Amino acid sequence: MNSESPIWALISTFGLMSLFAVGGAAAAVPEMHRIAVDVHHWMTEKQFADAYAIAQLSPGPNVLIVTLIGYAVAGIPGALAATLAMCLPTALLAYYVSRLLSRPSQSRWPALIQAALVPLSIGLMAASALILAQSTDRTFVALLLTAAVAVVASISRINPLWLLLAGGLLGFAGIV
Amino acid sequence: MSPDSAPAAQEPDIPAAHAPPPGLLALFLAFARMSLAGFGGVLVFARHAIVDQHRWMTAEEFNETFALCHFLPGPNIVNLSMVFGSRLRGIAGGVAAFTGLLLPPTLIMTVLAIIYARFGDVEVLRRILAGISCAAVGLLIAVVFRMMTPLLKRMDVVVIVLMLGVFVAIGVLRLPLQAVLLVAIPVSIGVTYVMRRKVAA
Numbered sequence: 001m002n003s004e005s006p007i008w009a010l011i012s013t014f015g016l017m018s019l020f021a022v023g024g025a026a027a028a029v030p031e032m033h034r035i036a037v038d039v040h041h042w043m044t045e046k047q048f049a050d051a052y053a054i055a056q057l058s059p060g061p062n063v064l065i066v067t068l069i070g071y072a073v074a075g076i077p078g079a080l081a082a083t084l085a086m087c088l089p090t091a092l093l094a095y096y097v098s099r100l101l102s103r104p105s106q107s108r109w110p111a112l113i114q115a116a117l118v119p120l121s122i123g124l125m126a127a128s129a130l131i132l133a134q135s136t137d138r139t140f141v142a143l144l145l146t147a148a149v150a151v152v153a154s155i156s157r158i159n160p161l162w163l164l165l166a167g168g169l170l171g172f173a174g175i176v
Numbered sequence: 177m178s179p180d181s182a183p184a185a186q187e188p189d190i191p192a193a194h195a196p197p198p199g200l201l202a203l204f205l206a207f208a209r210m211s212l213a214g215f216g217g218v219l220v221f222a223r224h225a226i227v228d229q230h231r232w233m234t235a236e237e238f239n240e241t242f243a244l245c246h247f248l249p250g251p252n253i254v255n256l257s258m259v260f261g262s263r264l265r266g267i268a269g270g271v272a273a274f275t276g277l278l279l280p281p282t283l284i285m286t287v288l289a290i291i292y293a294r295f296g297d298v299e300v301l302r303r304i305l306a307g308i309s310c311a312a313v314g315l316l317i318a319v320v321f322r323m324m325t326p327l328l329k330r331m332d333v334v335v336i337v338l339m340l341g342v343f344v345a346i347g348v349l350r351l352p353l354q355a356v357l358l359v360a361i362p363v364s365i366g367v368t369y370v371m372r373r374k375v376a377a
Contacts, residue, residue, distance in 0.1 A: 016354075017353070018249060018250045018251070019249050019250070020249060020353055020354050020357055021249050021250055021251070021353075022247070022248075022249050022357065022361075024246070024251060024252040024253075025251045025252075026316060026319070028353075030346045030347065030350075030353065031346075031352070031353040034350060034352065034353075038350075047296070049305075049306075049309045050292065050296065050302075050305045050309065051292075052309060052312060053305045053306075053308040053309040053312050054285075054288050054289075054292065054305070055285070056308070056312040056315070057308055057312075058281065058284055058285055058288060059211060059212045059213065059214055059280075059281055059284065060211045060212065060214060060218065060277075060278070060280070060281020060282070060284070060285070061211065061214070061218050061251055061253045061254055061277065061278070061281065063251035063254065064278075064281055064282060064285045067282055067285040067286060067289065068285060068288070068289050068292070071286060071289035071290070071293070072289070072293070076286060079282070079285070079286045079289060080282070080286075083278065083282050086250075086251070087250070087251060087254045087274075087278060088274075089250070090248065090249050090250020090251070090254070090255055091250065091254050091255055091257070091258035091270075091274055092258070093248060093249070093250070093255075094244070094245055094248045094250065094255035094256075094258055094259050095258050095259060095262050095267070095270055097244070097248060098241075098244055098259040098262070098263070099262075101244065102263075112365070112368055112369060112372065113247060113365055115368050116361070116364040116365040116367070116368040116369075117246075117247050117361070117364065118327070118335075119327060119335045119336070119338040119339040119342070119364065120338060120339070120342050120357070120360050120361065120364055121246075122320060122323050122324055122327065122339050123338065123339040123340065123341065123342030123343040123346070124342055124343075124346060124353075125316070125319065125320045125323070126320045126324075126339070126343045126347065127342065127343050127345075127346035127347030127348075128316060128347075129313060129316045129317045129320055129347075130343070130347040130348070131347055131350075132309075132312075132313045132316065133313045133317075136306070136309040136310055136313055137310060137313065142306070142310045143310075145307070145310040145311060145314065146310045146311070146313045146314040146317070147314065148314065149310070149311045149313075149314025149315060149317075149318070150313075150314040150315075150317035150318045150321070151318075152314075152318075153314060153315050153318030153319075154317075154318040154321050154322060160315050163311050163314070163315060164308050164311050164312060164315070166311060167307040167308045167309075167310050167311025167312070167314075168304045168305075168307050168308045168311075169307065170307045171303040171304045171305065171306045171307020171308065171310075172300065172303060172304045172307065174303060175307075176303070176306055176307045176310055
């Protein structure tokens, strides 16, 4: 067993992925799914859906699903490596760009590029929703629960935690 | 040229409405607190703490900072912590905010990962997680829907086609993200540039 390679696989995978993850963590979920389930077989479909659920239910940025993927691959070092690889390079990039942009007399390119990225990032998030729905909503009741939460969260300002807990209760009761 | 472009980026002096810049420990603690409060996303809590509670930034400054972090790659809120911390206290402030945001939830997540690895096959836990997964997907759909509404209201066909194209390429065809973005980003920037010129003309 080569104990070094899984850590490096995590670092290179998530380091590279973060640089392309425009539109935040939710937009990167399809790519995480493709890499972790389809390419490297680090996790099963079910494990990935569980990891997403745990990351949603836990406090902190939702990007920390990578901590769970990293742990599944290589234990605690894997968890830390995946988290840092996903978060640190882009944070440093953001730091340098922000210093660059805080100089006066900027062109209109930042605004233009930002506007151009909006539809792409929404398209990515919609793709995440589809991929996750395909792996979690295997029964009609499950589909119904997802739809109900989507509607309630769209039209009300309820704290998302209550909806997650409601889902957990329905699961506990064996309804979903 | 449209007058709305190029917002004045210079704001070197801190206006009087600001509270004095926080110390490193205060930054760390503030970000740790908003991170631990942030179930299902930290953005709402970050804005509340930075703008309303501590008055470290005005609402406009926060919007500008967040917009910057949104169009850069990577997790938005993590980028925000680094940019925000460094604007107040230099690179050390950036690291303090970054660590405050990530360290506590990473520890919690690692503990949860250990629990899951040990008890993930317990039937009750599986059922609960299955229920939570369904709800979590519903939440994601709601966020996508909310972000989509301004685009749909403008009835901008090109933008909607771009959005659908990315959705189909990634969600249905399952193409690799890098390949899709390498095509989609230049196309979208080009289209946006041409459309803005048309509007300006």
